[in-house]
Amino acid sequence: MGCSSSLPASNAGGLSNANNVSSDTDSKNFRVKLVLLGDSGVGKSCIVLRFVRGQFDPTSKVTVGASFLSQTLALEDSTTVKFEIWDTAGQERYAALAPLYYRGAGAAIVVYDITSPESFNKAQYWVKELQKHGSPDMIMALVGNKADLHENRTVSSQEAQEYAERNSMFFIETSAKTADNINQLFEEIAKRLPKPASS
């Protein structure tokens, strides 16, 4: 099953468990709301769990679900970014509710499954939606998940790459199962975030 595999993630490079609370917004440490959009079943929550936990441990008592998770990422320039990651329900019937979630988000990850052309169409719908209604300086990433299933691929990376470029998005293919590119995804987003003016 997608993200419950036991491979440890390569997340040693700079994740720290800071327990800062609200007053952590300064030039060194800031936090950002990141919203996850994409069809149901593309592995949105698996990506986040991979990022946050490295591996999912079903016996852990700490996790109360993957719909909201936060994780602090330390960058090379010694700033830290605390991601507050908001998952959204991907089923068609809930599509109209998404604006409640992406309002005020500093970043968005739009996820599709590389083996599902429908999910890629849906991803394009979300991109348009965000361009129309999201905040204009939102950082957007297009993510082709389930890259480990490349023998079943139906969405070519070139097509997705080109689409992302046309829409000035960052594109990456990930595998929540093997943890491939998961940290790279979040690090890249963190780098692209506009840094708040020093206080």
Place this chain on the structure above:
Amino acid sequence: MEGGGDSFGSSTAPLAWHDFLERMRQPSAAEFVKSIKSFIVTFSNRAPDPEKDSAAVQEFLENMEGAFRAHTPWAGSSEEELESAGEGLEKYVMTKLFNRVFASVPEDVKSDEELFEKMSLLQQFIRPENLDIKPEYQNETSWLLAQKELQKINMYKAPRDKLACVLNCCKVINNLLLNASVVSNENPPGADEFLPVLIYVTIKANPPQLHSNLLYIQRYRRQTRLVSEAQYFFTNILSAESFIWNIDGESLSMNELDFQRKMDSARERLLGLSADSENQDNQANLDAQDRKSENLKANRNSDARLSMKDHVQGSGQDMRRDSDVTVDGKPVERVQSISDIEKKGAAELLNDDELNKKFQEYPFLFARAGDLTIADVESLLNSYKQLVLRYVALAQGMGVSPETTLAQSSQPPSDLVGSEEPENVNDNEKSEGISKTSDDVISENDRPEALDIKTSEKMTQKTAVDPNDDLEALKDEAPCQPENA
């Protein structure tokens, strides 16, 4: 992993509230007390205007928190202490202003009624499948626990306490989903799983005045504390509300006509209930109900083919439950709700010669509070649990949802939960959120306007697991309930 830590905002220990009141009584706090009172008085004298009201409260709280920082008795306190002072202030001010600002404009009252009605219709036929809840996550019995958490929302006045009910409800759902995912070896649940269950639970719980409660939290919970995880889950219930407002056939994967028919027949059932209560003769009653329904149907829907007889009796495909229940071998014409049966029973009881005998089983029925001793608590609690268990079991067996007058006038079904609740539901966040203290200790001696609330029932702190808690709470919180709860 983070997340849990700041999840419920700056949760303060139960002690913090006492600490706040304690410090407010110190002579050095006299200026603060004066400002707070003057704010409350000025505010109360203005006509309601939700936007202005909200802005005024937010601004006042912000200013006061700033002032706390600089003056005794809080000067030099840690951030944590200042935070809990802010919480205390919010709770104090909003408890005082509650009656003035809660559902204070006609639009809100109207929305409450409409939403309540819509949910009371939907809850009669909605199925988990209609919302994309996968079979492995379906667990209606356990969802009752989440419903009970949400139904507590009208027991509190402080925005934070109301918010805690929403968060506790979400937490129960998350725990259930997580357990189910482990059992069925599924991926850990995300929003795809969570939101549909929250919507379902909300519809089934149908707490009165949900709309006003959510607006109240949004307007009067200090904005800097409605952030992060609390904000996320609060957004989820707002989005559940929004979804429910807009529910039509399509959003439940139903044919629109089919949906309208289900709504109509749910409405007829509710109307049937009110006809019932006016009429004690059973048979005549049912006939009258049929006629009434028929008229209504005819008025609303000129489609003559849908005569009431066909509709009600031959509609196994329509109302799932109709076919589940039979009496004397023939299908019951409509499922009666508990309150329906209750009313009928009450009418019969009035004519019953052996009334006293029937009530002998229940020794506390005619007791007054003063008659009870501490020693009675245990047996009272046992009787109570038995009663609730029977009641809920009966409701479950009937296939109707058990929240009726009993559930709304107090919090009994949560007692059923008491010992069975997953332990993390009862963790400290919950006990903090739920622990109740006397709101008006600050003014119990010398502040006359405080007499409006339960000064005589000062409570000591308790944890949520204390078996006596709910009994006390019931007594303590009853006056806080909005009128139509």
